[in-house]
Amino acid sequence: MIPRPFEYHAPASLPDALSLLQRYGDEAKLLAGGHSLLPMMKLRFAAPGHLIDLGKIGELKGIRQVGNEIHIGAMTTENELVWSPLLAQKVPLLVEGARLISDPQVRYKGTIGGDIAHGDPGNDHPALMLALDASFVLRSAKGERTVPAGGFFRGPFVTAMEPEEVLTRIQIPIPGAGTGWCYAKLKRKTGDFATAAAAALLRAKAGRVEFVRLALTNVGATPLKAQAAEQYLQGRAFDDAAIAEAARLAMSICEPSVDQRGDTAYKTAMAGEMTQRALRTAASRSQ
Amino acid sequence: MANSQTVSFTLNGKAVQAEVEPRELLIHTLRERLRHTGPHIGCETTHCGACTVDIDAMSIKSCTVLTVQCEGTQILTVEGLEQNGHLHALQEAFTQEHALQCGYCTPGMITRAYRLLQEIPQPTEQEIRYWMAGNLCRCTGYQNIVKAVQSAAAKLAAQPA
Numbered sequence: 192m193i194p195r196p197f198e199y200h201a202p203a204s205l206p207d208a209l210s211l212l213q214r215y216g217d218e219a220k221l222l223a224g225g226h227s228l229l230p231m232m233k234l235r236f237a238a239p240g241h242l243i244d245l246g247k248i249g250e251l252k253g254i255r256q257v258g259n260e261i262h263i264g265a266m267t268t269e270n271e272l273v274w275s276p277l278l279a280q281k282v283p284l285l286v287e288g289a290r291l292i293s294d295p296q297v298r299y300k301g302t303i304g305g306d307i308a309h310g311d312p313g314n315d316h317p318a319l320m321l322a323l324d325a326s327f328v329l330r331s332a333k334g335e336r337t338v339p340a341g342g343f344f345r346g347p348f349v350t351a352m353e354p355e356e357v358l359t360r361i362q363i364p365i366p367g368a369g370t371g372w373c374y375a376k377l378k379r380k381t382g383d384f385a386t387a388a389a390a391a392l393l394r395a396k397a398g399r400v401e402f403v404r405l406a407l408t409n410v411g412a413t414p415l416k417a418q419a420a421e422q423y424l425q426g427r428a429f430d431d432a433a434i435a436e437a438a439r440l441a442m443s444i445c446e447p448s449v450d451q452r453g454d455t456a457y458k459t460a461m462a463g464e465m466t467q468r469a470l471r472t473a474a475s476r477s478q
Numbered sequence: 479m480a481n482s483q484t485v486s487f488t489l490n491g492k493a494v495q496a497e498v499e500p501r502e503l504l505i506h507t508l509r510e511r512l513r514h515t516g517p518h519i520g521c522e523t524t525h526c527g528a529c530t531v532d533i534d535a536m537s538i539k540s541c542t543v544l545t546v547q548c549e550g551t552q553i554l555t556v557e558g559l560e561q562n563g564h565l566h567a568l569q570e571a572f573t574q575e576h577a578l579q580c581g582y583c584t585p586g587m588i589t590r591a592y593r594l595l596q597e598i599p600q601p602t603e604q605e606i607r608y609w610m611a612g613n614l615c616r617c618t619g620y621q622n623i624v625k626a627v628q629s630a631a632a633k634l635a636a637q638p639a
Binding site: 192193194195196197198199201222225226229230232233242244246270293294295296297299300381382 | 481483499500501502503506522523524525527530536537538539542543544546547549590594608609610611612
């Protein structure tokens with residue numbers, strides 16, 4: 192399986208990448224870790240005329256704390272997320288999620304920015320980003336803008352990014368002290384996409400939900416923010432009845448596509464089950 | 479060849495060059511141009527891990543990386559593990575623990591296990607299973623592969639640094 196011919200560019204700086212992108216427009220694709228794009232090119236589902244490799248641009252890498260936020264360069268790999276002491280301390284949800292992505296080899300190459308910008312509803316970072324209230328910094332030759340994760344995912348493989356833009360940075364507000372977390376992912380085997388998955392943040396005080404975020408992977412055309420479930424849980428006593436109702440509300444927004452992972456009813460039921468597990472585990476980790 | 483370019487990298491400690499089209503995958507350059515047939519083509523779809531090589535201290539599936547992306551890198555294949563006629567502890571352990579039957583997955587398994595032991599020198603069984611999960615074996619049932627990695631880890635730990 193060999194891709195169609197293309198021209199390869201390996202700019203050493205972001206301005207160089209942006210001017211290449213401006214020059215080639217729709218004919219160009221950005222290459223991050225390449226573990227979604229290259230398989231698509233090998234299958235000839237994608238055949239860009241120009242490939243712009245972001246791999247040599249050092250400023251797109253790294254994880255650091257800036258005030259009350261964690262900033263992650265878009266070219267930071269999954270493996271770097273997995274091993275980051277800063278993330279383990281400040282945003283453990285992201286470490287738990289990254290550990291469940293694909294397999295070890297893919298995690299050395301695959302990047303958080305690529306996973307987000309690809310717009311695949313099967314990818315895990317989109318729902319994690321919704322749960323974390325993250326925002327994305329997009330740069331083009333014309334300037335820079337910041338887009339919240341909530342408005343970013345528009346449909347399967349469609350995002351708010353313009354063709355001349357590069358996703359440079361992910362900005363995540365650090366969850367408040369004592370916030371529990373969980374990414375519950377059902378998958379058939381290592382390396383598979385989720386049959387259904389749920390990302391949860393939850394903080395309870397005296398048995399009542401003080402703060403909650405909930406988002407779902409691979410049960411719709413985009414990752415889904417389970418807003419009705421969040422609103423229902425907010426301020427409520429965290430008990431079995433509340434968890435069951437939150438799961439029911441989460442299931443009510445699911446419209447999964449049918450594939451070998453299951454039919455609509457099964458995937459929807461699994462989204463409910465993952466929601467319950469994620470909420471319970473997050474609550475058990477809440478302090 | 480239209481559009482070809484020269485790529486230079488280090489392969490098992492030796493400087494090498496290859497003239498490739500940008501679309502050429504590393505596994506093909508290694509096997510067909512540089513005659514390193516240790517890395518195998520299994521699934522060609524990033525699943526099986528038979529083509530695993532070590533690039534700049536990362537285990538990578540060489541069916542899913544372009545050769546042009548490897549400019550200036552240090553690449554290690556299973557051929558580079560033996561030193562002065564002595565097999566690496568992992569290679570010894572794979573034979574002693576019967577960690578292979580047909581052998582097709584073995585170069586990828588050993589190359590991946592090499593990087594794992596660099597990162598986690600004394601992994602638990604659970605850690606071995608988690609960090610080796612990108613390599614498929616259709617013969618052994620994995621039990622002896624896990625044993626071989628454990629056995630090699632113990633042997634390497636006993637050796638003076």
